[in-house]
Amino acid sequence: MTFRLLSAALIWTTLICAPAQAFETRATSAWVYDVATDTVLMDKNGDVAVPPASMSKLMTVNMLFEALKDGRVTMDTTFGVSDHAMSFTEAGGSTMFLQKGDRPTVHDLIRGMIVNSGNDACVAVAEGLAGSEPAFAEQMTQRGKAIGLTQSHFTNSSGWPDPGQRMSMKDLGKLAQRLITEFPELYTVFAETDFNYKNRAPANANNRNPLLGLGIGADGLKTGHTEEAGFGMVGSVKQGERRVIFAITGLSSAPERASEAEKISTWAFHQFALKTAAKAGEPIAQAEVFLGAEQSVGLVPAEDIRLLIPALAQDGLQAEVVYNGPLAAPIIKGSKVAELVIDVPGLPEHRVPLLTQADVAQAGFMARMTAAAQKLFAEYIGKSATAG
Numbered sequence: 001m002t003f004r005l006l007s008a009a010l011i012w013t014t015l016i017c018a019p020a021q022a023f024e025t026r027a028t029s030a031w032v033y034d035v036a037t038d039t040v041l042m043d044k045n046g047d048v049a050v051p052p053a054s055m056s057k058l059m060t061v062n063m064l065f066e067a068l069k070d071g072r073v074t075m076d077t078t079f080g081v082s083d084h085a086m087s088f089t090e091a092g093g094s095t096m097f098l099q100k101g102d103r104p105t106v107h108d109l110i111r112g113m114i115v116n117s118g119n120d121a122c123v124a125v126a127e128g129l130a131g132s133e134p135a136f137a138e139q140m141t142q143r144g145k146a147i148g149l150t151q152s153h154f155t156n157s158s159g160w161p162d163p164g165q166r167m168s169m170k171d172l173g174k175l176a177q178r179l180i181t182e183f184p185e186l187y188t189v190f191a192e193t194d195f196n197y198k199n200r201a202p203a204n205a206n207n208r209n210p211l212l213g214l215g216i217g218a219d220g221l222k223t224g225h226t227e228e229a230g231f232g233m234v235g236s237v238k239q240g241e242r243r244v245i246f247a248i249t250g251l252s253s254a255p256e257r258a259s260e261a262e263k264i265s266t267w268a269f270h271q272f273a274l275k276t277a278a279k280a281g282e283p284i285a286q287a288e289v290f291l292g293a294e295q296s297v298g299l300v301p302a303e304d305i306r307l308l309i310p311a312l313a314q315d316g317l318q319a320e321v322v323y324n325g326p327l328a329a330p331i332i333k334g335s336k337v338a339e340l341v342i343d344v345p346g347l348p349e350h351r352v353p354l355l356t357q358a359d360v361a362q363a364g365f366m367a368r369m370t371a372a373a374q375k376l377f378a379e380y381i382g383k384s385a386t387a388g
Contacts, residue, residue, distance in 0.1 A: 023267045026260055028230070028250025031169040032268055035177060035243040037308050040348060041268055042246075043170070049151040050249055052167040053224030054094065055234050056159040057113055058175050059140050059152070059167075060122045064110065065183045066143075067129055078103040079128030081120070088119035088158065096121045097200035108197060110186070114222070115195035115207045119158040126157035133157055148174060161226050169247035172234045176221050176245050180236060190220030190236075210258035211235055216265060223257065224249070231257040237265045244268040272308040277342070280304050283357055284340055285321040291363050292329030298357030299323070299338050305352055307344060318343040321354065331360040 023042065031046035033039070040046075067073045081102045089095045096112030098104060098120040104112065112121030126136035133156055140154040151168035159165060180187050193212055196205040210233075211218030220236045232249030246264050251257045278284060283298035299321060323338035331337075338354040 023264065023271075025248065025264065026251060026256065027232075027248035029169045030246065030248045030264070031173045032244065032246040032264060033173050033177070034268065034272070034308055035180075035245060036241055036274060037306050037350075039308050039350070041244070041272070041308075042264075046170040046173075046247075047151055047168050049153070049166040049168050051161065051165065051226060051229035052159055052172065052249070053161075053226040053229040053232060054117050054159040055172055055222050055224035055232055055247070055249075056152075056154065056165060056167055057117065057122055057157075057224075058172065058179065058222055058234060059144060059149075059154060060125055060136075060157045061110070061113055062147075062175060062179060063129060063136070063140060063143065064106065064113075064125050065179065065186050068106065068186065069183065073106050073129075075105065075107040077106045077128075079106070079109065079124045081124055082127055084133065085120045085123040085127065088123060088160075091119070093119045093158075093160070095119060095201070095204060096195075096197045097204070098124060098197075099200075104197070110189055111192065111195040112197060114189050115192055116197070116201060116204055117208060117223070119160060122156075122158040144171070147178060159224060159226075161228055169249060172247040173245050176234050176236055176247070179221070180243070180245075187220065190222075191218075209233075209235070210254075211237065211261055211265065214262065216262070218265070225254070233257055233261050235261050235265065237269070239269055240274075242269065242274055271311050273311055275307055275309050276304050277307045278305040281357075284354060285338075287321075287323055287338060287356075288326035289331065289360050290326040290328050292327075292331065292360040293363050294358075294360050297327065297331055297360050299340075299354040300357045301340070301352055302355055305340070305342075307342065307350065308347065309344065310346055323354075327356075327360075329360050329362045331356050331358075333357065333359045 029045040029048055029050055030042055032042035034041055081098045094117035096116040096118035109121045109125050112118040123133055126133040130136035130139055137154045137156055144152040149171040152171045153166050155162045155164035193207045194205045208223040217237045217239045221234045224232045231251040234247045236245045280303045281300050283300050285299045286296040287299050289297055319342045321338055321340055333356055335356045336353050337356055340352040340354055342350040
């Protein structure tokens with residue numbers, strides 16, 4: 001039998017939360033995510049595969065970061081510069097101004113890709129790691145699937161316009177989270193504001209991220225623009241214990257992109273507050289026990305339950321404990337037997353596993369026999385009432 005119990009232990013059950021004020025973004029696709037609570041704050045066409053422009057360079061960066069992590073290359077490893085890589089220097093797109101005969105280091109190329117958004121840097125990395133850009137693009141696609149990018153396909157390393165180059169905003173947001181959590185030392189490059197390779201690129205030396213320098217905690221990640229994609233950005237802002245990651249695209253201009261990115265960041269932090277609703281190990285509810293030395297056992301979360309609460313909270317969270325019971329003894333402490341389902345207005349349903357707080361031994365022989373007899377008698381009465 002499935003039991004559904006209203007939880008009386010959550011500290012916020014004395015409040016009923018008004019939904020957060022909705023944010024209507026001008027982006028055609030957007031995905032906004034709170035890392036601390038694993039909460040999607042906004043999803044507007046977030047799973048739709050669209051042209052990613054230079055934002056897809058994040059996958060090329062990921063591939064190089066992985067090569068560094070597993071020792072295939074070092075920061076001092078040098079790559080050659082092919083005619084193909086140089087062609088992007090001459091094509092009018094973003095560049096770190098590589099030239100024939102250059103031997104840029106991995107250290108240089110990371111900054112060339114991130115700070116300068118260099119298409120030439122991406123091609124040098126692709127050819128240096130895989131021998132050719134087409135081979136590298138195939139590896140990007142395969143690796144993307146392996147790390148959970150479900151709506152991503154790559155035909156090049158730079159985001160140069162191509163019908164086959166596609167990513168969703170959700171994939172870009174998840175990729176951003178991976179870069180932040182898996183490569184914390186390397187991730188700091190995304191906050192660097194300028195890089196001028198061999199003093200060749202003073203006009204293209206500045207990081208295009210419009211949030212850096214605003215004093216709001218922005219530390220990454222990447223802008224993008226093509227005629228087909230419009231203006232887009234993958235951003236990350238950290239304030240206190242919270243980090244918000246967002247990916248947006250389809251905006252009409254660089255100023256509109258900058259404005260929208262700042263507005264989304266402000267909304268995500270100012271419309272929600274991070275609260276601890278329950279402490280690890282403290283009972284949320286009591287579950288009934290059948291044929292046990294105790295009649296019930298406490299249900300506890302393994303970790304603190306942290307929730308985003310809309311700032312305009314006025315009256316009650318809705319929370320209930322769901323489990324199949326009664327639980328049959330013996331019961332081992334720490335067994336996952338229930339789930340706490342929390343409904344915060346305006347946000348996705350939040351589910352937290354609950355564990356048994358203590359061991360519960362079986363009842364003695366006579367107690368078990370008595371309970372069994374009582375159960376059989378109850379079933380008999382129930383059947384008789386139904387038949388009558």
